[in-house]
Amino acid sequence: MIGEIDFYPVLRMQRLGDIVVLQPWWKGKSLGQSLTCDLSSGTLQLVDKEDITHSYTDVFGVLGFSRMKKSSSLIVVTDAREVGILRGFPVFLVAKTRVLSGSSASSHDRNLIRTMQDAVDPSKYGGGMFLSAGGDITLCSQKHLDAGDSASAWQRADPWLTWNRVLALPLIEAGAEKFVPTIMKGFISQIKGIRFKRNGADMSSTLTIIARRSAKRPGTRQWRRGADTDANVANFVESEQIVEFHDGSITSFVQVRGSIPVMWSQTPNLKYKIPISIGPSGRSEAVLKSHVSSLSKNYGAVTAINLANLTGREGHLSDAYASAAEAVSREISNFKFVPFDFHKECGSTKYQNLSKLWDQISGMHKDFGCLTVNGQAPTSRQTGVFRTNCIDTLDRTNVVQGMLARKSLEGVLHAKGLLAEGEGFSTAYPELEKIFRVIWADHGDEISRQYAGTGAMKSAFTRTGKRDLAGLLDDGVKSMTRYFLNNFKDGGKQDALDLVTGTFKPDKDGARAASSIRISPAIPLILATILVLLAHKNFVLLGSTQHVFTLEAIQKVWLLLFLAIAIVHNVKKYGKYLVDSPMLRPDLSIPWESR
Numbered sequence: 001m002i003g004e005i006d007f008y009p010v011l012r013m014q015r016l017g018d019i020v021v022l023q024p025w026w027k028g029k030s031l032g033q034s035l036t037c038d039l040s041s042g043t044l045q046l047v048d049k050e051d052i053t054h055s056y057t058d059v060f061g062v063l064g065f066s067r068m069k070k071s072s073s074l075i076v077v078t079d080a081r082e083v084g085i086l087r088g089f090p091v092f093l094v095a096k097t098r099v100l101s102g103s104s105a106s107s108h109d110r111n112l113i114r115t116m117q118d119a120v121d122p123s124k125y126g127g128g129m130f131l132s133a134g135g136d137i138t139l140c141s142q143k144h145l146d147a148g149d150s151a152s153a154w155q156r157a158d159p160w161l162t163w164n165r166v167l168a169l170p171l172i173e174a175g176a177e178k179f180v181p182t183i184m185k186g187f188i189s190q191i192k193g194i195r196f197k198r199n200g201a202d203m204s205s206t207l208t209i210i211a212r213r214s215a216k217r218p219g220t221r222q223w224r225r226g227a228d229t230d231a232n233v234a235n236f237v238e239s240e241q242i243v244e245f246h247d248g249s250i251t252s253f254v255q256v257r258g259s260i261p262v263m264w265s266q267t268p269n270l271k272y273k274i275p276i277s278i279g280p281s282g283r284s285e286a287v288l289k290s291h292v293s294s295l296s297k298n299y300g301a302v303t304a305i306n307l308a309n310l311t312g313r314e315g316h317l318s319d320a321y322a323s324a325a326e327a328v329s330r331e332i333s334n335f336k337f338v339p340f341d342f343h344k345e346c347g348s349t350k351y352q353n354l355s356k357l358w359d360q361i362s363g364m365h366k367d368f369g370c371l372t373v374n375g376q377a378p379t380s381r382q383t384g385v386f387r388t389n390c391i392d393t394l395d396r397t398n399v400v401q402g403m404l405a406r407k408s409l410e411g412v413l414h415a416k417g418l419l420a421e422g423e424g425f426s427t428a429y430p431e432l433e434k435i436f437r438v439i440w441a442d443h444g445d446e447i448s449r450q451y452a453g454t455g456a457m458k459s460a461f462t463r464t465g466k467r468d469l470a471g472l473l474d475d476g477v478k479s480m481t482r483y484f485l486n487n488f489k490d491g492g493k494q495d496a497l498d499l500v501t502g503t504f505k506p507d508k509d510g511a512r513a514a515s516s517i518r519i520s521p522a523i524p525l526i527l528a529t530i531l532v533l534l535a536h537k538n539f540v541l542l543g544s545t546q547h548v549f550t551l552e553a554i555q556k557v558w559l560l561l562f563l564a565i566a567i568v569h570n571v572k573k574y575g576k577y578l579v580d581s582p583m584l585r586p587d588l589s590i591p592w593e594s595r
Helices: 107-120 141-147 163-174 282-297 313-329 342-345 349-368 395-413 430-452 458-466 469-488 490-500 522-541 551-573
Strands: 011-016 019-026 034-038 044-047 057-059 063-066 074-084 090-101 129-132 184-198 201-212 237-245 250-257 301-306 335-339 372-374 377-380 384-389
Touching: 034 074, 034 163, 057 074, 057 372, 063 490, 074 129, 074 184, 074 201, 107 282, 107 335, 107 490, 141 250, 141 372, 163 313, 184 430, 201 384, 201 430, 237 395, 250 395, 250 458, 282 301, 282 384, 301 313, 301 349, 313 335, 335 349, 342 349, 342 395, 349 384, 349 395, 377 490, 395 430, 430 458, 458 469, 469 490, 522 551
Parallel strands: 250 384, 301 335, 301 384
Antiparallel strands: 011 019, 011 057, 019 034, 034 044, 063 074, 074 090, 090 129, 129 184, 184 201, 201 237, 237 250, 250 372, 372 377
16 A cells, blocks of 8 residues: 555654654655654754654644744644545545644744644644545545646645645755645535346445635634635535446546635624625636636636626626626636526525526536546546635535436436436435435535634535525525624634745745734723613612603613614724734735735
8 A cells, every 4th residue: 555655644743942843654664754843943854763662652643834933843743533435545634633732833823833823733723634545535526536646646746726835845845745735625425336227237335525625715704705806716616426336437426616706805893794895897807717727727618607696786796797707708608607596586495496496507517517537537528617716615506516416326227227308316216315415415514614604604504405594594594693702703713824835924924813812802892881781770779760861870771772872883983903814814805905
């Protein structure tokens, strides 16, 4: 196995002061040179070293190395859980990490180290990171087939979808690329032993859903919207549905999502409905053209489905997108733009109206097809991709992506003779229907948690196929939770994501550092609430409405209410200054003003 892998599966780690030694180890012996890391000077070096046999910790890969102003930090994976098999290699979910830092770290460095710890901690902002010793997990099946194995794993890796691309660079430059596996952030779920029986055939299969999150323009729901000046979009995720049959044949269907690819922002200001700011139209057209060109280069033809409202607040943004898309479609012939006002057509419960959207895109869905591999050679290839968005590119997008994946799977089963033409698998294979709904709902929930902090709204429909009162109430709770997180928590999360992906570079980007202590902007609102409760208590103690306008009542009731109202008024007026804002790259929230 070791001869076939791209990365060392186990390392023995030993720390001697500011020197950390990592030795590849397998089946009772070391595999080659060890890596020494000097956390004080930032030096990385491969050396010959005797076997490490005591005072060591087993780690499962180096996530990266970060040089700061006066010291460095080494990030390692200390625990991982197997979640499936991809291309013959086990895939692991990162369960625990550790950030090691040097003794010479300044207070500025220590603040950044704490932010890095949050960024890679699976219990905070580092959830959904995956690694494998081989198999190119950052590549979808078609890209993996095209890449071959002539180049190194890091040369083959997708630069968009490799989460630790920047953190790995110092190690790669030191010749230690086998120590640092490519990390994919997103979602993986695999269900084995799905049985199909039809016309005498008895076939088993494995269904795998993978979501790969882009490391370009990473961030949180409100602090990263739209496209930046380099045509990277927020919340860009590639989703792949792989079906492996026991006869050795494999199919793959890929689709993508991403924030509306024009320049726009919607930064928090304590209002529930935040105004949308749209950048200059000319620059948005150029950005959209560049974005579509990149998609076309990677996937072929591009059909962009816009599910945002076509009227009202979202309508202005949809108009800007449509205008830019019209201009781009005249220059890029294989780009198509399909607007579908999800809320108008489907409302809260009329999801059967998705058939109207399907009628518009079914021909393109058939033309795009999917990758089919029998043995080593592909018998068909996917020739285009659907790019879906709504405003958050979460909830409505999840519903439509589930529909596209369902139609693809039904096409695969038809081609195998396991479904009759025009037949769906919901009635033919009820167990598959349950599996499919759960796995795609889990996929949408995890993408949503990473970007917005909660599971997806409308996931009850994806999970059960029904839109009922319980689902509506669940959506209400998630909406309020998102409001709280977006206003009072996401600044620190945005800093963590900017740091771990290299959007902020500690050794180059000036003296900014995430504060070790963030004062909650909720404090003024809590104070106002306390004043109202105290005023109410004093009013009750006065014992009679006859005493409402006495001097005592003015001092103990009306003055407190006046102060509470004044606090709420000022919170509303100066809300954008009170929210938890990012400190490392705040300029990127409004990209057309960042240069």
